[in-house]
Amino acid sequence: MTAADEDYELVRRCLQGEIDEFRELVEKYQHRLYLLIYGIILDREQARDLTQEVFLKAYRSLNKFKGRSRFYTWLYRIAFNLALDEKRKMTGRPQVEYDDAREINPAGSRSRRSLRPDREVMREELYKMILGGLETLTIPQRTAVILREWEGYSYAEISKIMKCSRGTVMSRLHYAREKLREHLKPYLSGK
């Protein structure tokens, strides 16, 4: 039985009222969905809440899943749309994690904290820089990066998910990476 068949079987059992069969689906996909959502909204707490919301929404409309696509693809679409809606709502709201990232000057001059010879702190700051870099990307650029880097999707798959041409996918990835390069200059070899 393939993974897709297993998922379909679990969905079928859920539809018969066996709520606990949904657990396997939640635990199988929660982290992938969390990464996608986190990558778009860049807020851990909200990403966690939203990931749960995706599963609740999926369960409520499980009878609409006809098995024409993979269950994860179906979940993914729900997550993607919810994350984009949330990101739109968040615009204008203070975003704590990004504000933290701004403590480090993107131009490269380090704050006092970054001078501490502590590997953990350095790593933490690198992560903050990456997050700050992701925040500079447009939503389509960021989504393309996440789909490619975290999900490992091919250009063809990304173009299908994002409903755009392969050329547009390549272009988004290119501009996204160039922006990230610019943002992470102090950490890169090819300055």
Next chain:
Amino acid sequence: MGRRLEAYFDKQLTPEESREYETHLGRCERCTRVLEDYATISRALDSLAREELRPERETSYWPEIRSRLIEEVPTGWSYPARKKLWLWRRPAWIGLAVSAAAALIIYFSGVLVPGRLPANYCRIDKLAAPDHNVMIYQDKSDGFTIIWLME
């Protein structure tokens, strides 16, 4: 440079295209440097997902999701949720109305009215409490039992 380099980095070129591009890389320092940067960014993103966000991987969302599903209004097909809806959302007056209607039907059917009880029924027990009464009647011929609860 951009698209070709992008596709090479993402392993989206055919083997032949890749070989061609590698020939270009052999003599282009700039593209080589850009590729190194892309690889560093990719590793950093990967590390962010694996290490920084790892606690999320180790926490199951299921308990929270399950409790919310159980409490929620159902969509019409989920038996556990539907059962919960019945327990949760049934207005109190529905229960009272059903009990009253049942009591009236039984009363007017003459089964339980003293003096009008069919000859073959006899009361075998009675319990009176402040908020309800229970009377148990039984058919003498076939043992059929009626339990009458008045709230």
